Amino acid sequence: MLRGSATVKLIDIIAGARPNFMKIAPIIRALEARKAAGGLLRYRLVHTGQHYDARMSGNFFEQLEIPEPDVNLEVGSGTQAEQTAAIMTRYERLLMEARSDLCLVVGDVNSTMACAISARKLCVPVAHVEAGIRSGDWTMPEEINRVLTDAITNWFFTTSEEANQNLRRAGVGDERIFFVGNTMIDTLLVNLPRLRAPAFWDELQLQAGEYFVVTLHRPANVDECDGFARLLAAVASGTRGLPVVFPVHPRTAKSLRELGGVPESIRLVDAQPYLEFNWLVKHAKAVITDSGGITEETTVLGVPCLTLRESTERPETVTVGTNELVGSDPAAVGNALDRLFADKWKRGGIPDRWDGRAGERIVGELEQLLFQGRNVAAKLG
Ligand code: UD1
Numbered sequence: 001m002l003r004g005s006a007t008v009k010l011i012d013i014i015a016g017a018r019p020n021f022m023k024i025a026p027i028i029r030a031l032e033a034r035k036a037a038g039g040l041l042r043y044r045l046v047h048t049g050q051h052y053d054a055r056m057s058g059n060f061f062e063q064l065e066i067p068e069p070d071v072n073l074e075v076g077s078g079t080q081a082e083q084t085a086a087i088m089t090r091y092e093r094l095l096m097e098a099r100s101d102l103c104l105v106v107g108d109v110n111s112t113m114a115c116a117i118s119a120r121k122l123c124v125p126v127a128h129v130e131a132g133i134r135s136g137d138w139t140m141p142e143e144i145n146r147v148l149t150d151a152i153t154n155w156f157f158t159t160s161e162e163a164n165q166n167l168r169r170a171g172v173g174d175e176r177i178f179f180v181g182n183t184m185i186d187t188l189l190v191n192l193p194r195l196r197a198p199a200f201w202d203e204l205q206l207q208a209g210e211y212f213v214v215t216l217h218r219p220a221n222v223d224e225c226d227g228f229a230r231l232l233a234a235v236a237s238g239t240r241g242l243p244v245v246f247p248v249h250p251r252t253a254k255s256l257r258e259l260g261g262v263p264e265s266i267r268l269v270d271a272q273p274y275l276e277f278n279w280l281v282k283h284a285k286a287v288i289t290d291s292g293g294i295t296e297e298t299t300v301l302g303v304p305c306l307t308l309r310e311s312t313e314r315p316e317t318v319t320v321g322t323n324e325l326v327g328s329d330p331a332a333v334g335n336a337l338d339r340l341f342a343d344k345w346k347r348g349g350i351p352d353r354w355d356g357r358a359g360e361r362i363v364g365e366l367e368q369l370l371f372q373g374r375n376v377a378a379k380l381g
Contacts, residue, residue: 016111026359132163
């Protein structure tokens with residue numbers, strides 16, 4: 001039993017888009033464990049509906065054993081502003097009808113920023129998991145979401161020392177920064193024994209270490225047809241005829257329809273569920289991606305990763321891990337693949353505190369903050 005309060009406290013856990021689901025799963029698990037042990041924190045799971053179909057959302061809830069959301073705001077797709085505004089409006093209405101004691105947001109998607117703003121304006125404190133990371137690339141909506149969310153966050157849960165430094169530079173005091181590790185890696189480690197081959201494994205005659213995985217969905221890489229086609233040609237030629245499995249994100253599917261076709265060795269498959277996707281990654285010769293989260297998973301799995309972006313908000317995947325920023329120039333992609341085939345790729349290590357315990361640490365800190373009188377109404381700055 002906790003000292004200092006006899007009443008329960010309610011946390012809203014916000015999830016909206018695919019990369020959020022792996023981040024909330026371990027926090028929910030830790031909250032359930034504390035509740036079973038007599039803890040007084042309760043949660044309300046709020047799905048904004050930013051991602052809504054089974055491939056992007058439903059499958060992840062099932063496989064990661066996340067309970068059904070208590071509330072679904074059902075915002076669906078739209079422009080950046082339409083989607084953000086719809087989430088803000090609907091979450092504000094929810095808070096006005098049934099207030100919570102804390103709004104916990106994860107990552108950097110539109111749902112993260114929108115809910116943080118609505119909560120903070122109603123004086124509901126905000127905790128941000130994966131706070132403080134910065135790419136410096138202001139053309140990415142995610143960078144804007146990160147900076148704006150962190151500008152109004154009360155408590156910052158971080159994955160790296162770089163993130164801590166970014167926050168300190170922005171004037172955040174150490175008493176509001178909690179270096180807890182990486183919840184995405186909690187999910188990966190707990191699910192390693194459950195990973196399984198996708199149904200097409202035999203059909204495509206895949207063999208461990210003898211194929212590549214590609215994921216691309218950033219507007220800079222996929223929205224412009226000619227550039228996208230050149231990139232795919234560079235990937236196909238650099239991978240020397242080995243199969244290249246490409247699970248297709250919905251926004252990429254639209255561009256692919258316009259392209260008409262892809263090089264023969266590139267095998268287009270649906271966006272994969274979590275357990276199948278990480279099976280593919282774990283056994284791949286290398287991964288070629290423009291995702292941020294995947295570079296963390298390849299780092300922990302020790303799989304070479306080529307990032308087709310000019311910057312990363314996760315520098316430890318490069319300085320410690322197996323990731324390299326290759327950019328989107330087809331010649332650079334070819335050179336990087338040559339080094340991989342020459343067996344000259346770095347081996348990599350595991351960043352500090354990426355040990356599977358971030359969820360527990362977060363819940364431990366939240367209990368301290370909400371029940372032990374560390375000031376809930378903490379002023380900004
Ligand atoms: C969002 C996140 C990005 C994250 C990515 C992972 C923002 C700004 N971006 O980008 O950080 O890496 O998710 O997936 O929040 N769609 C479907 N089914 C769905 C969801 C989306 O078909 O379940 C379609 C939408 O109609 C839209 C496109 O996919 O045309 C893009 O979806 P959206 O959520 O707007 O952004 P993402 O590009 O997925």
